[in-house]
Amino acid sequence: MKIEAKSPKEYIAQLPEDRQEAISKLREIIKANLPEGFSEEMNYGMIGYVVPFDLYPKGYHCNSDEPLPFISIASQKNHIGFYHMGIYANQELLDWFVSEFPKYSKLKLDMGKSCIRFRNPKKIPFELIAELCQKMTPEDWIETYERQLK
Secondary structure, rough: OOOOOOOOHHHHOOOOOHHHHHHHHHHHHHHHHEEEOEEEEEEOOOOEEEEEOOOOOOOOEEOOOOOOOEEEEEEEEOOOEEHHHHHOHHHHHHHHHHHHHHOOOOOOOHHHEEEEEOOOHHOOOOOHHHHHHHOOHHHHHHHHHHHHHH
16 A cells, blocks of 8 residues: 655555555554654655764765655554564563563564564553654664664
8 A cells, every 4th residue: 555645644644544544653652662863754665763874974875865664653554553663683682572462462473573563553651662663762773774774
């Protein structure tokens, strides 16, 4: 489900009503819990949270014209996707998340490398997402990212 939008509000306005509510709440949870330094922008057709160039001038290694991505949220065809690059790059963080998930949800964890898929917008464990967002500062993410590149 590709949505052409120039801002998060424009993105959300184009979603079906049940997805608008879930994505809006995810957005607010992320903004309220991410450590200072990340910035919100549209990237890859999703709402993204990145390390801006003033903190990391090198940018993303795949395209140095783009800031370093960290978290993205998107309404996909069959699910809401929550993409967290820190989980992909940090085994300790991944292990923590996998062990905590059953405490917040009765559903089976549906996840790829960095994507957590929520098929039911009404069953997103927002408290757990809030905790996850607090776990890495931009500086932590830069350090982890650079370690993974080597």
